[in-house]
Amino acid sequence: MAESEEFLFMEKCKGVNGIDKIVLRQGRGISVEIYLYGAHVTSWKNDGEELLFMSSKTNFKPPKPIRGGIPICFPQFSDMGNLDKHGFARNKFWSIDDDPPSFPAMPSHKAFVDLILKPSGEDLRIWPHSYEFRLRIILGPGGDLMFTSRIKNTNTDGKPFSFKFAFHTYFSVSDISEVRVEGLETLDYLDNLKNRDHYTEQGDSIMFESEIDKIYLDTPSKIAIIDHGQKKTLVLKKEGLPDAVVWNPWEKKAKSLVDFGDDEYKTMLCVEAAAIEKSIVLKPGEEWQGKMDLMVNFSSYSSGYLDPKSAVL
Numbered sequence: 088m089a090e091s092e093e094f095l096f097m098e099k100c101k102g103v104n105g106i107d108k109i110v111l112r113q114g115r116g117i118s119v120e121i122y123l124y125g126a127h128v129t130s131w132k133n134d135g136e137e138l139l140f141m142s143s144k145t146n147f148k149p150p151k152p153i154r155g156g157i158p159i160c161f162p163q164f165s166d167m168g169n170l171d172k173h174g175f176a177r178n179k180f181w182s183i184d185d186d187p188p189s190f191p192a193m194p195s196h197k198a199f200v201d202l203i204l205k206p207s208g209e210d211l212r213i214w215p216h217s218y219e220f221r222l223r224i225i226l227g228p229g230g231d232l233m234f235t236s237r238i239k240n241t242n243t244d245g246k247p248f249s250f251k252f253a254f255h256t257y258f259s260v261s262d263i264s265e266v267r268v269e270g271l272e273t274l275d276y277l278d279n280l281k282n283r284d285h286y287t288e289q290g291d292s293i294m295f296e297s298e299i300d301k302i303y304l305d306t307p308s309k310i311a312i313i314d315h316g317q318k319k320t321l322v323l324k325k326e327g328l329p330d331a332v333v334w335n336p337w338e339k340k341a342k343s344l345v346d347f348g349d350d351e352y353k354t355m356l357c358v359e360a361a362a363i364e365k366s367i368v369l370k371p372g373e374e375w376q377g378k379m380d381l382m383v384n385f386s387s388y389s390s391g392y393l394d395p396k397s398a399v400l
C-alpha cells in the first residue's frame with residue numbers, strides 16, 4: 088500500500104474546546120476516541136454504533152470532569168476520602184507515553200495508545216505520593232476495547248500508599264427498563280443510597296425501575312449487560328478489579344445534576360470495574376495492574392454469555 092493510502096490505526100487530533108484527543112480505528116465503523124484530559128474515553132463505536140453514553144450537557148471545560156464515556160476514578164472512589172469526588176485522575180491532563188516499558192502486545196493489536204500520568208509539584212501537596220500511572224488502551228480488530236492500568240509507587244521516602252480505583256463506564260442503552268445485568272445475582276453489596284450498609288442481592292439478574300447506586304463485592308470476572316430493546320449484549324471482563332459499581336441516577340437525581348439531561352437516565356447505565364472495598368496498598372517500587380475488556384455482541388439472547396464454554400468470549 089502506498090504511504091499516502093496507509094490506514095491510520097492511531098491519530099492525534101483536537102476535540103471539543105481544542106482539547107487533545109486520540110482516535111483509534113479499525114475500519115468497518117470501529118473506532119474509539121480518548122481525550123488526554125482525564126485519559127477519558129468519550130466514544131466507542133462498533134459497526135458505526137455508539138456503545139457509550141455521553142451526556143448532551145457535558146461541556147468539556149477543565150477542571151470539571153467529562154460526564155459520560157469512561158472516567159477513571161483514582162486514587163479515591165466517590166467521597167470515600169478527603170480528595171475531590173472520585174479523586175483527581177479524571178481532572179488531569181495526561182501525556183502520551185512515547186517510551187512505555189514493553190509489556191505483551193499481540194501482533195494483531197495495531198490500534199493502541201499508551202498514556203501516562205505523574206504528579207506535578209502542586210499535585211504532591213494534595214496527595215503526597217509519587218506514582219507513575221500507565222494506561223494502555225487497545226482497540227482490537229473485532230472492536231473489543233481493552234484497558235491495562237498499571238500504577239507504580241515511585242516514592243523515594245520509603246512510604247507505601249493506598250488507593251481505590253474504578254473504570255466508571257457509562258454504557259449506552261436503548262431503554263433502561265429493557266436492560267438486565269447478569270453476573271451480580273446473589274452477591275453482597277454496599278448500598279450507597281443507604282449509608283453504604285451491607286446487603287445481599289436476591290433473585291435473578293438485576294433489572295431497573297428506580298435509582299440504583301451499589302458497590303457489589305468480590306464479583307466474577309465477567310458481567311453481561313443485556314439490552315433487549317436494542318438486541319445487543321455488552322460484556323465486561325476484568326482482572327485485578329474485584330468490585331463492580333452499578334449506578335443509574337433515575338429521574339430525581341438526574342434533575343439535580345447540572346451536566347446531565349433530565350431524561351438521559353433512560354438511556355444509560357454505569358457498570359464500573361473497581362477496587363473499592365479493599366484499598367490497594369503499594370510499597371515503594373511495587374506496581375499494581377488492573378485490566379478491563381469490553382465486548383459487544385449484537386444479539387440479546389439467553390444468559391449463555393457468562394458460560395465459560397460460550398463461543399461469544
Ligand SMILES: O=P(O)(O)OC[C@H]1O[C@H](O)[C@H](O)[C@@H](O)[C@@H]1O
Pocket residue numbers: 152165172173279300301332333334357
Ligand atoms: O457525579 P460524579 O462525581 O461523576 O459521580 C457519579 C456517580 O459515580 C458513582 O457511580 C457513584 O457510585 C455514585 O454515587 C455517583 O453519583
